[in-house]
Amino acid sequence: MNKREGYGIQTMLAHLGDNRTHYCGAVVPPIFETSLFTFESYEAAEKAYSNVKENYIYTRGLNPTVQVVETKMAELEKGGAAKCFSSGMAAISSSLLSMLKAGDHAVCVKNVYGPAYRFLAEYLSPFKIDVTFVNGENTEEFEKAIRKNTRVFYLESPASFTFTLQNIADVVNIARRHNIKTIIDNSYSSPIFQNPLEFGADIVVHSASKYLCGHSDIIAGAVVSSKENIDRICSFEQALLGGIIGPFEAWLLLRGLRTLELRMERHMRSALEVAAFLERHPKIKSVNYPGLASHPQYELACRQMKGFSGLMSFELNCDENGIKRFINSLRYFKIGVSWGGFESLVFAPLIGCGRDIPGGKWKEPGSVPDIVRISVGLEEVEDLIADLEQALVKV
Numbered sequence: 001m002n003k004r005e006g007y008g009i010q011t012m013l014a015h016l017g018d019n020r021t022h023y024c025g026a027v028v029p030p031i032f033e034t035s036l037f038t039f040e041s042y043e044a045a046e047k048a049y050s051n052v053k054e055n056y057i058y059t060r061g062l063n064p065t066v067q068v069v070e071t072k073m074a075e076l077e078k079g080g081a082a083k084c085f086s087s088g089m090a091a092i093s094s095s096l097l098s099m100l101k102a103g104d105h106a107v108c109v110k111n112v113y114g115p116a117y118r119f120l121a122e123y124l125s126p127f128k129i130d131v132t133f134v135n136g137e138n139t140e141e142f143e144k145a146i147r148k149n150t151r152v153f154y155l156e157s158p159a160s161f162t163f164t165l166q167n168i169a170d171v172v173n174i175a176r177r178h179n180i181k182t183i184i185d186n187s188y189s190s191p192i193f194q195n196p197l198e199f200g201a202d203i204v205v206h207s208a209s210k211y212l213c214g215h216s217d218i219i220a221g222a223v224v225s226s227k228e229n230i231d232r233i234c235s236f237e238q239a240l241l242g243g244i245i246g247p248f249e250a251w252l253l254l255r256g257l258r259t260l261e262l263r264m265e266r267h268m269r270s271a272l273e274v275a276a277f278l279e280r281h282p283k284i285k286s287v288n289y290p291g292l293a294s295h296p297q298y299e300l301a302c303r304q305m306k307g308f309s310g311l312m313s314f315e316l317n318c319d320e321n322g323i324k325r326f327i328n329s330l331r332y333f334k335i336g337v338s339w340g341g342f343e344s345l346v347f348a349p350l351i352g353c354g355r356d357i358p359g360g361k362w363k364e365p366g367s368v369p370d371i372v373r374i375s376v377g378l379e380e381v382e383d384l385i386a387d388l389e390q391a392l393v394k395v
């Protein structure tokens, strides 16, 4: 099957790149659990080495199972090529390292995923890479933060925990005028609900551990960009830092991707009902969910997103003990970090992952220590709402 034939997403995910004639007609591509590939002759090996990017030589470079997923990922995010990594963080750090060198400056959104923040704020600083953090809701902040040596804008829209948005097209416009590259974490929306490359972003990064896999059984990441950018990442960060995805993880990711659109539709349908329920509840102070008409950036959300996922946060009208009682009373929402799987989850920065939130902001007076985050899974929404309702009684 050739690319871009005008087929739908589920059709593409079922067939693109599967190469069945090569694999004895197997409807599911095999797991090539092999570290290397051997050659019939000196000449054949020499020929393979003349184009290391497209021949099977060593699994750190190219593996057929991994290649199937990467073909689908590139098409899903409407990019020229894709590269999978051992985790979302490997995808993020590799992308940033591919675009930054000593003496450069980057602008990053404050509420990005905690470890991504730490990579920029702490890890890169001894390498003489300066970072300015901005709220990101107001596009002018990016323009104001630009210096002569600014090379990268790092976005995450919607951003972790607060789910505030950046106007991707407007930020990209500013970036382009100043020859700055835009990298965006699109894990929240998945490629089903948002395609930042279509707005001109240069690199999209994903934690494939979340919706892309969807079954909470692997850690993986992906980078999608132009063929040129991905080639560079393959030659340097993939080859030299080596944070590649394993063939088995790639195969599980492939299995998850086959139902991505179906799952996202269900997450969205349920999350909209849950958000509406929470918003009406007297014990809830506020709900952060871009799919609610009351979200301050709802209009922008509708313009740049095609849908909304199952992740949201909210504030309760109670103290820390009330939050503990609420979380301990939930039956179907399991207590756990991460999100995007089949199962509903609840988490609160108070428990500990708040340590990764920039500057301990969640602890400051007037901030939101009482924020609770839920990931709405694939269970029947009636059961989930009933679960929340009975736990809210205990607050």
Ligand SMILES: *Cc1c(COP(=O)(O)O)cnc(C)c1O
Pocket: 087, 088, 089, 090, 113, 156, 160, 185, 187, 188, 206, 207, 208, 209, 210, 219, 220, 221, 338
């Ligand atoms: C989980 C997460 C990551 C990191 O992904 P890993 O696969 O855990 O390394 C990056 N960005 C966001 C928004 C995440 O939620």
